[in-house]
Amino acid sequence: MKTLKTKTFGSKNLPTARRKSVAVSQESWIKTEHLLPGKDIPFMVQPAMDGMNLVDWAKNNRTVVDDLFLKHKALLFRNFHPKNVEDFQEFVKATSDGGFLEYKDRSTPRKDVGDKIYTSTIHPSDQTINPHNEGTYWVKWALKLYFCCMTASEQGGETPIADVGKVFKRLDADIQKQFLEKKMMLVRNYNDGFGLPWQEVYQTEDKKEVESYCRENLIEFEWKGGDRLRTRQIRPAVRKHPKTDELVWFNHAAFFHYTTLDDNISEALLAEFGEEGLPYNTYYGDGTPIEASVVEHIRQAYEQEKVMFLWQEGDILMLDNMSIAHAREPYVGDRLIATAMTEAFSGNVG
Ligand SMILES: [Fe+2]
Known part of the structure; x- marks a missing residue:
């Protein structure tokens, strides 16, 4: 000490x-x-x-x-x-x-x-929240x-953390290259009957406000009829840390990829909405699918860097949000x- x-x-x-x-x-x-x-x-x-x-x-x-x-x-x-x-x-x-x-x-x-x-994410206590950095798909992040x-839970409820500079280094060179060149795209569909409504996501009931928010934040949007909305945003997957110059894996590519959901949920959603209509999904920035094996490789890299302790x-x-990802373990109480x-x-x- x-x-x-x-x-x-x-x-x-x-x-x-x-x-x-x-x-x-x-x-x-x-x-x-x-x-x-x-x-x-x-x-x-x-x-x-x-x-x-x-x-x-x-x-x-x-x-x-x-x-x-x-x-x-x-x-x-x-x-x-x-x-x-x-x-x-x-x-x-x-x-x-x-x-x-x-x-x-x-x-x-x-x-x-x-x-x-804020409270940290409200999410069923028996489920895990996968590692991510906050706001990687915004134009301005913390x-x-x-x-x-x-309040510490009776059991579990850890907030695991992982160094995403090290996560990036763990990725195969060809996967690093793909994401460096192509970036990544997040596609979200709202108000199809699953997931958060856009009114909660954008904290407004006004479609015009959503549209101006999207324009200001470089999000493509498309009203699909009625209250239904689809958005697309392309962002770099790897960024240079402004203070250390380190390359960091700063994206939600694995987090929002549909294979991250439980098998039975992702199958049900695919059957109901089709890939285009999933509440959220990620692609390479050119719109091509990210292979399930690549997403698994990314998950493994996070897993190997994951550090966990009880609250x-x-x-x-206090986290350097660009260097350190966070997650949540299931809990009781x-x-x-x-x-x-x-x-x-x-x-x-x-
Ligand atoms: Fe978070």
């Missing part, structure tokens, strides 16, 4: 017994270490003394947080005991530049639990993604993980 010396956040917040040394050295202390043996992520930050206020510490030691974050990509702040959503929100503000991002163009339902603080465990209440996980996104970034699209 490494103990890191950092600037103090002001002695009024520190326990009396420590005041003298802090006043002399102007230093406060955090303890840092890798959470899991042999795993680079997440890197854990804990208080080295009782009564530390995480928000105050973060405000006064922003460069320490920035350096740790750049180096480790996934930081787990544990044992700081934030009391509520507001504490989480203040921590997010203290460690981010720029405002919070909203969840528009959703793929899953969520609830707001604070101002631009560089920082935060989770805070408000403790009060944990805050109540579970509430608040989430926030900050530092909007837009790379080249299309």
